[in-house]
Amino acid sequence: MRTLRWIIGLILFVGLLILNLTVEMSTLLRVLNPLIISCFLCLWRIGIGPTPADRVVGIDILGILIIGFCGIFAVFTKYDFFIDIAIAWALQSFISTIALAKFLEGRAFDE
Amino acid sequence: MSETIGLVFIITGLAFDFLGCLGLVRLPDLYNRLQASTKCVTFGTCGIMLGIFIMNGFTGMGIKALLCAVFLLLTAPVSAHAIARAAHIAGFKLWEKSVCDKYQEDKGKG
Numbered sequence: 001m002r003t004l005r006w007i008i009g010l011i012l013f014v015g016l017l018i019l020n021l022t023v024e025m026s027t028l029l030r031v032l033n034p035l036i037i038s039c040f041l042c043l044w045r046i047g048i049g050p051t052p053a054d055r056v057v058g059i060d061i062l063g064i065l066i067i068g069f070c071g072i073f074a075v076f077t078k079y080d081f082f083i084d085i086a087i088a089w090a091l092q093s094f095i096s097t098i099a100l101a102k103f104l105e106g107r108a109f110d111e
Numbered sequence: 112m113s114e115t116i117g118l119v120f121i122i123t124g125l126a127f128d129f130l131g132c133l134g135l136v137r138l139p140d141l142y143n144r145l146q147a148s149t150k151c152v153t154f155g156t157c158g159i160m161l162g163i164f165i166m167n168g169f170t171g172m173g174i175k176a177l178l179c180a181v182f183l184l185l186t187a188p189v190s191a192h193a194i195a196r197a198a199h200i201a202g203f204k205l206w207e208k209s210v211c212d213k214y215q216e217d218k219g220k221g
Contacts, residue, residue, distance in 0.1 A: 038129050041135065042135065054141055057135070060148075061131070068124070075163055094189075105196075
């Protein structure tokens, strides 16, 4: 059963990779597809996470992935204000993660 | 030449991002998930930012991308450590097959 699940996952992975490289689409979308799939995996973890700490980890990684989105957009459109958005998003993501960690620990926000 | 090296960095970063999120979904425990998903930061998104810096050189966009990478490298381990410590203090259990919990031993001693 475990081997069967491994083989199904491997076939799905290789199939998605081949589909991404052969189907007709623009280069920007080809590069963005792994990040979009990663965002959906993160949302799945935020939705079903058994404990609140799992959801905090998912929110942290989702912010990091959005910084990657901003970088890819900056490369392919040649506008550099996307990097400014990425820096601001990194700042607020760090602050929100620290606040959620303190809240998880059982203290109040302003202590 | 620098375009090619930058694109190689960006593709590697995308692969690290995808594999880190796969680990976030598939691993059994909070601490294992945290350990896998921090790889998203240190080579995934920082790899993308370093690729932008290599592609553009010392222009405005390149310098800002390098600044963003340095900021991510400074802050992401701090936030991951804060989450792990808070979860351990709040009492979330480890996986039942885990073999080692040094922080619990230190708390018992001190």
